[in-house]
Amino acid sequence: xxNTLHVYISLFRKAPFxxxxxxxxxxxxxxxxxxxxxIFANLFDTVGRFLSGxxxxxxPFYFVACYLVARFILDLFxxxxxxxxxxxxxxxxxxxxxxxxxxxxxxxxxxxxxxxEFLNKKQRAERAVNDEILPMVxxxxxxxxxxxxxxxxxxxxxxxxxxxLLPLSLLSVLPFYITRLVRGKKFYQIRSMQAKGxxxxxxxxxxxxxxxxxxxxxxxxxxxxxxxxWTETHDEVRDEMWKIERNDAVSLIFCNILCILGYVISxxxxxxxxxxxxxxxxxxxxxxxxxxxxxxxxRSFLIYLGQFPEKLSYASDYYxxxxxxxxxxxxxxxxxxxxxITLKNVSFQYPNSHKYAVNNINLNxxxxxxxxxxxxxxxxKTTLSKLILGMYPxxxxxxxxxxxxxxxxxxxxxxxxxSAVAQDYVAYKLTLRENVALSDVSHMMxxxxxxxxLRYAGFDLSFCLDxxxxxxxxxxxxxxxxxxxxxxxxxxxxxSDIIFFDEPTSALxxxxxxxxxxxxxxxxxxxxxxxxxxxxxxxxYVDRIVVMKNGKIVEVGPHKELLSAGGEYARLYTxxxxxxxxxxxxxxKSAFSSHSEEPRQxxx
Numbered sequence: 001x002x003n004t005l006h007v008y009i010s011l012f013r014k015a016p017f018x019x020x021x022x023x024x025x026x027x028x029x030x031x032x033x034x035x036x037x038x039i040f041a042n043l044f045d046t047v048g049r050f051l052s053g054x055x056x057x058x059x060p061f062y063f064v065a066c067y068l069v070a071r072f073i074l075d076l077f078x079x080x081x082x083x084x085x086x087x088x089x090x091x092x093x094x095x096x097x098x099x100x101x102x103x104x105x106x107x108x109x110x111x112x113x114x115x116x117e118f119l120n121k122k123q124r125a126e127r128a129v130n131d132e133i134l135p136m137v138x139x140x141x142x143x144x145x146x147x148x149x150x151x152x153x154x155x156x157x158x159x160x161x162x163x164x165l166l167p168l169s170l171l172s173v174l175p176f177y178i179t180r181l182v183r184g185k186k187f188y189q190i191r192s193m194q195a196k197g198x199x200x201x202x203x204x205x206x207x208x209x210x211x212x213x214x215x216x217x218x219x220x221x222x223x224x225x226x227x228x229x230w231t232e233t234h235d236e237v238r239d240e241m242w243k244i245e246r247n248d249a250v251s252l253i254f255c256n257i258l259c260i261l262g263y264v265i266s267x268x269x270x271x272x273x274x275x276x277x278x279x280x281x282x283x284x285x286x287x288x289x290x291x292x293x294x295x296x297x298x299r300s301f302l303i304y305l306g307q308f309p310e311k312l313s314y315a316s317d318y319y320x321x322x323x324x325x326x327x328x329x330x331x332x333x334x335x336x337x338x339x340x341i342t343l344k345n346v347s348f349q350y351p352n353s354h355k356y357a358v359n360n361i362n363l364n365x366x367x368x369x370x371x372x373x374x375x376x377x378x379x380x381k382t383t384l385s386k387l388i389l390g391m392y393p394x395x396x397x398x399x400x401x402x403x404x405x406x407x408x409x410x411x412x413x414x415x416x417x418x419s420a421v422a423q424d425y426v427a428y429k430l431t432l433r434e435n436v437a438l439s440d441v442s443h444m445m446x447x448x449x450x451x452x453x454l455r456y457a458g459f460d461l462s463f464c465l466d467x468x469x470x471x472x473x474x475x476x477x478x479x480x481x482x483x484x485x486x487x488x489x490x491x492x493x494x495x496s497d498i499i500f501f502d503e504p505t506s507a508l509x510x511x512x513x514x515x516x517x518x519x520x521x522x523x524x525x526x527x528x529x530x531x532x533x534x535x536x537x538x539x540x541y542v543d544r545i546v547v548m549k550n551g552k553i554v555e556v557g558p559h560k561e562l563l564s565a566g567g568e569y570a571r572l573y574t575x576x577x578x579x580x581x582x583x584x585x586x587x588x589k590s591a592f593s594s595h596s597e598e599p600r601q602x603x604x
Contacts, residue, residue, distance in 0.1 A: 003137070003312060003316055003318075003319050004137055004138075004141055004312070006315075006319060007134050007135075007137045007138050007315065008138060010093070010097070010100075011089060011093050011096075011138050014092050014093060015088035015089060015092045015093060017084065018084035018087065018088020018089050018092070019088070019089070019138075021077070021080050021084045021085075021088075022081060022084060022085055022088075022089060022138075022142060023142060024077060025078065025080070025081035026142045026143065026145065026146035027146070028073060028074055028077050029074070029077075029146050029150070030145075030146040030147075030149035030150045030153070031149070031150075031153060032074050033150050033153070033154050033290070033293030034150070034154050034156070034157050034290075035070055036067060036070065036293070037154060037157045037289055037290035037293060038157060039063050039070070040289050041157075041290075042063050043060055043063040043064065043067070046059035046060045046063065047060050085139065089135045089138060089139060090132055090135045093134065094132050094134070094135060097128075097129050097134045097135075098129045100322065101125060101126065101129055101318070101321070101322070104322050104324075108324070109392070109393060110386070110392060111350075111351070111391075111393065114350050114352075115351040116351075116352065119199065120199075121317070121320070121324075123198060123199050124314070124317040124318075125317050125318045125320075125321035125322075127198075127314065127317075128314040128315060128318040129318065133311055133314040133315060133318075134314075134315055134318060136311050137308075137311050137312065137315050140304050140307065140311060141308065143300065143304045144301060144305050144308060147297050147298070147300040147301035147304060148301050150297035150300075151294065151297045151298045151301050154290055154293050154294040157290045158294055164269050197233060197236060197237045198237060200233055201230070201233050201234055201237055204229055204230040204233060205230060207226055208226075208230075259299065262295065263292070263295060266291045267288065270288065270291075330407055330408045330409045330410050330411075331408075331410055332404075332408045332409050332410065332413075333409070333413045334401070334409040334410070334413040334414040334416070334417055335402070336417070336497065337367060337402065337417060337497040337498060337528065338367060338402050339366070339367055339402050340364055340365060340366045340367060340402070341363075341364070341365040341399070341400070341401055341498075341528070342399070342401075342403070343361050343362060343363040343364075343387075343388070343397070343398075343400075344397050344398050344400070345360055345362060345396065345397035345398075346358060346360070346362075346384075346396070346397035346398070346399060347359050347360055347361070347394075347395060347396045347397055348383060348392060348394060348395050348396075349395065355551075357380050357383040357551055358380045358383050358387060358551050359551040359552050360552065361384060361397070361552070361553055363546065363553065363556075365528060365530065366528075367497075367528050368526070369528055369543045369544065370521060370524065370529045370531070370542040370544075371529070371531070371542060371543060371544050371545075371546060372530075372531045372532075372533065372538075372539045372544075372545045372546070373385065373530060373531070373532045373533075373546045373548060374532075374533055374534065374535075374539060374545060374546070374547055374548070374569070374572065375534065375547060375548035375549055375572075376534055376549070376572070377534055379534075379548040379549050379550065380548050380550070380551040381532045381533075381534075381548045382423075382503075383551075384532075384548065385500055385502050385530065385532045387399060388530070389418065389420060389500060390406045390407075390409075390411065390414055393407065394407075417496055417497045417498060418496055418497075418498045418499070418500070419439065419491045419492070419494040419496035419498070419499045420499070420501075420502065421487055421488050421490070421491035421499075421500070421501050421502065422487075422502050422503075423502050423503035425483065425484055425487030426487070427469070427470065427478070427483045427486075428469070429468070429469060429470035429472050429473055429475065430468070430469065431465065431466050431467060431468055431469065431475075432454075432464070432465050432466070432467055432469055432486070433450060433466055435486050435490060436450045436453055436454060436489045436493050437490075438490060439490050439491065439493050439494035440493055440494045443493075447465060450465060450489075450493065451465075453489040453492040453493040453523075454485075454486075454489045455519070456488075456489070456519045456522065456523040457485040457486070457488035457489035457519070457520075458485050458488075459482065459485040459486060459489055460482070463476070469486070488501075488520070492520070492523050492524075497527060498527065498528045498529075499524055499527050499529050499530075500529075500530050500532070501517075501520065501529070501530070501531045501533075502532045503532060503533055503534070513535065513538070517531070517538045517541075518538065518541065521538075521541060521542070529542075535576060536569070536572050536573050536576055537576065539559050539569075539573070540559035540560075542559075543558070544556060544557065544558060545557060545558065545562055547562065547567070547568050547569045547572070549568055555568055555569050
C-alpha cells in the first residue's frame with residue numbers, strides 16, 4: 001500500500017483537479033446502483049398502488065424525477081471523468097512519472113549501465129511507465145473501492161427483499177476473482193523473466209527503423225537474417241504469453257457461464273417468492289435490477305482486486321528503481337583547476353568481467369599540458385578517460401584533482417569545468433546554432449563564438465546558423481564527418497579548463513584529421529587537453545604521449561623519445577606512417593595562423 005500512496009500523492013501534486021473529479025465520479029458511481037434500486041422499487045410499488053386505486057398519481061412522477069436527477073448527475077460526472085482521467089491522470093501522470101524516471105537515470109553512475117541485472121531492473125521500471133501502470137494503480141484502486149462500496153450498498157438492498165439473493169450473487173462472480181488473481185501473478189512473473197528478451201526484441205526492431213542499419217542490411221543482403229532473428233526472438237518472448245492469454249480466455253468463458261447461471265437461478269428464486277406472496281410485484285422488478293447491479297459491482301470488484309497485485313508488482317519495480325542509492329556523487333564544489341591531475345594505482349574492471357580494463361595506472365597531467373593517450377582498440381584508453389572524467393568510479397587507487405579526490409566533488413560543479421568530445425557523438429536534429437551552443441546555452445546567441453568553434457572544428461561556414469540539420473524535420477542532411485565536426489565544435493564552444501577528445505576524428509581522413517586536430521590544439525592552448533586515439537598521426541605535436549596496452553601504461557614521453565626507443569609507440573607509428581605521408585608539415589603550421597580573421601557567415 002506504500003506504493004499506492006506514493007502514486008496518489010504524485011497525481012494529486014501533478015493533476016489535483018483531475019484527481020478530485022475522478023474520486024467524485026467513483027463515489028457517485030458507487031452509490032448509484034443502490035439508489036436506483038430503491039427508486040425503482042418505490043416507483044413500481046406506487047404505480048401498482050395507483051392502478052389498484054389506493055395511491056396518488058403524483059407519487060410515480062416524484063420517483064421518476066429522482067431517477068432523472070440521479071442519472072443527470074452520473075452523466076455529468078461521467079463526462080468530466082472521461083475528459084480528466086485521460087488528460088490529467090494518464091497523460092500528465094505518465095509524463096510526471098517518466099520525468100522522474102529519466103531524472104533518476106541521469107543521476108545513475110554510468111558503470112551501472114554495463115550491468116545486465118541493472119538493465120533488467122531499468123527495463124521493468126520503464127515498462128511501468130510506458131504501459132501506464134502507475135496511473136492504472138490510482139484508477140483501479142478507486143475502482144476497487146467504488147465496486148466494493150456498490151457491492152455492499154446493493155447487498156443491503158438485496159437482503160431487504162430476500163436473504164437468498166446475496167449468496168447467489170456472490171457465488172456467481174467468485175470465479176472471476178480467483179482467475180484474475182492467479183493470472184495476474186502469472187503475467188507479472190513471465191514479464192519479469194522476459195525483461196532481457198524484451199530488450200533484445202526492442203533492439204532488433206530498432207535496426208529496421210534506423211536508416212544507417214537499413215542501408216547496410218539492404219546493401220550487404222542480410223536483412224532477411226535480421227528479420228528471422230527478430231521473428232525468432234518475438235516468438236520466444238510471446239509464446240508463453242500467448243499460452244497464458246489463451247488459458248485466461250477459457251477461464252473467462254467459464255466464469256461468464258457461472259454468472260449467467262447465477263442470474264437465471266436468482267430470477268427463478270424471486271419468481272417463486274412472488275408466487276408465494278413473500279415479495280410484491282414491484283419488488284420483483286427492483287430485485288431484478290438490484291441483482292444485476294450487485295452481480296456487476298461484485299464482478300468488477302473481484303476482477304480489479306485480482307488484477308491489482310499485478311499492477312502493484314510493476315509499481316514496486318518502478319519505486320524500487322527510484323530507491324536505488326547513488327552514493328558516488330560528492331557534495332563539495334569543484335574549484336578552478338590550478339595544478340595537476342594525479343592518478344595513483346588506479347584499477348578498474350567492468351561488471352561480469354574477470355579481466356581488468358585498467359590495471360594499476362599511475363599518471364600526472366599538469367595544468368595546460370596537451371597529452372595524447374594512444375593504443376590499439378581494447379587497450380583501455382577510453383576506460384581510462386572515463387575514469388579521469390569521473391564517469392566511472394575508481395575501484396582501487398585514487399584520482400586526484402589538485403590533491404583532492406574526484407569523488408569528493410559534486411558532478412554538477414565538476415562538469416561545469418570540463419568539456420568532452422566522444423567518439424559516439426550525437427547528431428541533434430536541431431539548428432546548427434543549437435547543435436553547437438547546447439554545451440553552453442547562456443551564449444546561444446553569440447554568433448562570433450559559435451562560428452569560431454565551427455572554424456576550429458573545420459566545419460563549412462557557408463551554412464546558416466539557424467538552418468535545421470537533418471532531413472527528419474526538413475533540414476539539411478550532413479555527412480558523418482560533418483556531424484563529427486559539429487560535435488567537436490560543441491566541445492570547443494564550452495568554456496572549460498579541461499577538455500577531453502575521445503577518438504574525435506574517427507570519421508575523418510588523415511588529411512582532415514591533421515587539420516582539425518592542429519586547429520584544436522590552437523583552440524585549447526590555454527586548456528588542459530587529453531586526446532584519446534588509436535591513430536598517432538598528430539602525436540608529434542602534443543607535450544606528452546601515454547601509450548597503453550592490455551590495460552596498462554607501457555610508455556610515457558614525447559614523440560621523438562618514444563620513436564627512438566623502438567617500443568610499442570614506435571610499432572604503432574610505423575604501422576600507420578603511410579596514412580600521414582601526404583600530410584605536409586606546413587599544414588599543421590598554417591592551422592595555427594591562417595584563420596586570423598573571423599569568417600563571414602551566411603545571413604539568416
